[in-house]
Amino acid sequence: MNEVYISLGSNMGDKEETLRHAVQLLQRHEAVEVIKLSSIYETDPVGFTDQDVFLNMVVLVNTTLTAQEILEVCQEIEQELKRIRIIRWGPRTMDLDILLYNHDNIETETLIVPHARMHERAFVLVPLVEIAPELKHPLTNEALLTMLAQVGKEGVIQWKTIAGVSEFVHSES
Template identity: 55%
Template sequence: MHNRLNRAFLGLGSNIGDRENILSRAVYLIHQVIGVEVLQSSSLYETDPVGYTDQDVFLNIAIEIETSLPPKELLTHMQRIETLLGRTRMIRWGPRTLDIDILLYGHEYIHSGDLQVPHPRMMERAFVLVPLAEIAPEAPITYKAGEEIHHTRVKDVLEGIEDREGVRQCGKFDWKHVGGE
């Protein structure tokens, strides 16, 4: 059992069904995972699809959690929640009821099999960085460029993103009252 508490950030998105309700249910289920506590959430953002663009717009949020789970175990729980809420993987970057990504896990750089932290392409995507910067502009990002490890902050990466018009804040996300709490 991994006992040290780590701060991590997750990105959640949905573009099928009752998107806000799906995100609410997902945050509730994340909060129910033993070894995970949801600390805060960004506002809701409506975002244009990236990659495969022939699909509906997304609702996205970023949440901050504190966890005693190691990264791979956290990933397993997040994938289980995606499946529980109807996620199927048909088209890469395609429509989905729910997508949960581990964006950052402490100060760690992880590159092993199905888990990469920071999340791949996160540093070029406004739909990830805008909600994340709302709740954690100073959060450290440890990444590898070539063979060297580099360090930056969320707000510094966001400053370099030019295409932000596809990310529109559309309301508060009241994660504290999800699931009848």
């Protein structure tokens, strides 16, 4: 079984409902089990800053899928939730990024794991550390808690705590 940490973000439409729908779609996949969810965080945009704030979270899934297959599942979910790529780091209904796949280092034309910029981004590290404070970066072996201390938490505010996977996927915003 493979442990995969996935970051989810939305800043268009009903952001919370879009996050919930994405988690539901992950959970419905026959080869994916959503194990843990972080709280939802309201975060300032990074890169292209002239856009609405995001809601972000991180999920831990167990899967029998390869890294490439889980990437394809994530991209299918983005498409189902009407993701359109116009501006790099621009507004989006849904963004799913594979942060970690086991403790593997993967570099292909379509996938880099661990995520190339996760160690620079508080909106990724805060929810990731919330659900897995013991994790270390697979390439540097540095604790993610240490990386978060270096980056800081500016622009990341806890927006809503999540009681559990079942409660989140079966509740309404």
